[in-house]
Every structure is written in structure tokens, then in C-alpha cells.
Amino acid sequence: MNEPSEHVEKHERRDFLKLLVGGATAAVALATRPETVDAADSPKPLEELPDGESMILRMQGELRRALAKPVEKRRWVMVIDLRKCVGCSACTIGCVAENKLPPGVVYRPVMEEEVGEYPNVGRRFLPRLCNQCDNPPCVPVCPVKATYKRPDGIVEINYEQCIGCRYCLPACPYGARTADFGEFYTSGTPRAEPYEKLPSHEYGREWPREQDKSPVGNARKCHFCIHRLDAGMLPACVTTCIGYATYFGDANDPESLVSELIARPNAMRLKEELGTKPRVYYLV
Numbered sequence: 001m002n003e004p005s006e007h008v009e010k011h012e013r014r015d016f017l018k019l020l021v022g023g024a025t026a027a028v029a030l031a032t033r034p035e036t037v038d039a040a041d042s043p044k045p046l047e048e049l050p051d052g053e054s055m056i057l058r059m060q061g062e063l064r065r066a067l068a069k070p071v072e073k074r075r076w077v078m079v080i081d082l083r084k085c086v087g088c089s090a091c092t093i094g095c096v097a098e099n100k101l102p103p104g105v106v107y108r109p110v111m112e113e114e115v116g117e118y119p120n121v122g123r124r125f126l127p128r129l130c131n132q133c134d135n136p137p138c139v140p141v142c143p144v145k146a147t148y149k150r151p152d153g154i155v156e157i158n159y160e161q162c163i164g165c166r167y168c169l170p171a172c173p174y175g176a177r178t179a180d181f182g183e184f185y186t187s188g189t190p191r192a193e194p195y196e197k198l199p200s201h202e203y204g205r206e207w208p209r210e211q212d213k214s215p216v217g218n219a220r221k222c223h224f225c226i227h228r229l230d231a232g233m234l235p236a237c238v239t240t241c242i243g244y245a246t247y248f249g250d251a252n253d254p255e256s257l258v259s260e261l262i263a264r265p266n267a268m269r270l271k272e273e274l275g276t277k278p279r280v281y282y283l284v
């Protein structure tokens with residue numbers, strides 16, 4: 001049986017997530033898997049996980065194993081250990097640099113909340129991104145079928161097909177999509193810097209940044225760094241996380257680290273009650 005203090009702590013963690021995510025977007029709440037609602041759900045201690053570097057090497061090996069399978073046999077998922085996130089936003093910046101994101105477009109913000117009462121206060125953090133939902137509400141609203149689910153589960157946006165109507169933005173219950181309005185960090189100054197015009201390599205293609213050319217004008221969101229996966233590399237946020245708090249892999253591989261993690265009783269997903277079937281899990 002749990003000690004009262006342990007029980008309170010677990011509820012604090014969930015309340016924190018509800019408050020944090022719901023408060024920031026007024027649209028998201030945390031759902032718990034039915035079997036995790038009651039008592040015997042104490043998280044595994046951090047010491048049971050291997051050190052960060054060996055986990056990265058293990059995930060790289062598992063990635064290669066998954067890439068050897070036909071695409072439809074892979075089931076990519078991401079797991080974020082909130083107990084290890086220190087809120088440094090290295091993942092956010094790593095993603096911005098990898099995907100050459102302009103102002104106003106962020107695929108992986110880290111939200112934060114102050115908890116406790118003076119003098120016992122602290123901060124907690126929640127990295128957010130597209131959940132690559134198995135039942136994605138953003139897909140059926142697209143009038144030109146520019147967004148769709150790939151056989152490996154990643155929800156893709158075809159930039160050339162996207163007409164920029166932005167119907168998909170409010171359809172996403174996680175606020176995971178943003179519009180690219182063609183801004184530069186140096187907008188309003190005499191000239192744009194060359195680094196701002198570097199092409200992104202999203203979806204395995206080169207996208208030079210020029211007005212009136214995709215992805216300017218399109219909806220944008222996280223895609224688990226498909227272009228890196230295809231080259232045998234983990235998503236940029238996984239390798240830049242200084243706390244080794246982000247895991248990625250093939251949930252169809254029973255031996256993979258992510259399969260092990262999502263089976264833990266403290267693995268939770270956001271707003272699961274909507275039936276969206278998110279592929280991003282949080283360890284709380």
C-alpha cells in the first residue's frame with residue numbers, strides 16, 4: 001500500500017500536467033491509461049535506466065534494426081521522461097536549428113510551471129510536440145488531402161499540396177501545428193542574414209527559404225525528423241537533450257527501449273480520452 005505522502009506526490013504530478021497543458025492552451029488535458037489510475041503505479045526509480053550515452057547507442061542500434069524492416073512494420077513512438085527534464089530547451093533549439101525554423105514556428109516548445117509555496121517552490125517542465133496521432137483530427141479537415149498518415153505512423157504534411165488554409169491548426173487538440181508566415185529573424189532590418197535562407201531538409205527534400213515558395217505559407221509541425229530517420233539518425237531533439245530525457249524507437253520491436261518504457265505503469269499520454277491515440281508518451 002502506498003504511503004500517504006507518496007499518494008499525494010503522484011497526484012501532484014498529474015495535477016501539474018493538467019494545469020500546465022490545459023492552462024497554456026485551454027485545450028489539452030492529461031489522460032491516464034485505465035490501469036494507471038489507482039495505487040500500484042509508482043514510477044521506476046531513475047537508477048534502473050542505463051546511463052544516457054548507452055541509451056543513445058542502444059536506440060541507434062534499434063533504429064537500424066527497424067529501418068531494415070518494411071516501412072509498414074515500423075511503429076515509431078517517442079517517450080519523454082519528465083522526471084529528467086531540466087527545462088533547458090536544448091531540444092527546442094536543436095529542432096529549430098535542424099529544421100531551420102523561422103520566427104513563430106516551433107515544433108517542440110518546453111512549457112513550464114512554478115509549483116509549491118514559498119519557501120518550498122520549484123519548477124516543472126513539459127516538452128510538447130506533434131503526437132503523430134493514430135487517429136489524427138488534423139487529417140480529415142484538410143480540403144486538399146495535403147496531410148496524411150504514413151505507414152510508419154508519422155503524420156506528414158505535403159508542402160507542395162498544402163494551400164495554407166490553416167483548417168488543420170484548430171483541428172489539432174494539442175496545438176501542435178503553426179503557420180509559417182514567411183518571417184525572418186531579421187525582418188525589419190536592412191537585410192536578411194544568409195543563415196536565415198539556408199534550406200531545410202524536411203521530408204527528404206531541400207526547401208530553400210524564399211517568399212512565395214513552400215514551406216512559406218504552409219502549416220508546419222514536428223515530423224519526428226523523417227529526413228534524419230531515413231539517414232539512420234535519431235531525431236534531433238533526442239540527441240540534443242542534455243538530460244537524456246527523450247527516447248525514440250520502434251514500438252513494434254518488443255526488445256526496443258521504447259517498448260520497455262511505454263509498458264511501465266507511469267507511462268501516460270495527453271488527452272487520451274479523445275481517442276486520438278497519441279504516439280508520444282510521458283513518464284511521470
Ligand code: SF4
Binds near residue numbers: 129138139176221
Ligand atoms: S498532435 Fe495534432 S497535428 Fe499532430 S497528428 Fe495529432 S492532431 Fe495532428
Ligand code: SF4
Binds near residue numbers: 084110125127243244
Ligand atoms: S533538452 Fe532535454 S532536458 Fe532540456 S528541456 Fe529538452 S527534454 Fe528537457
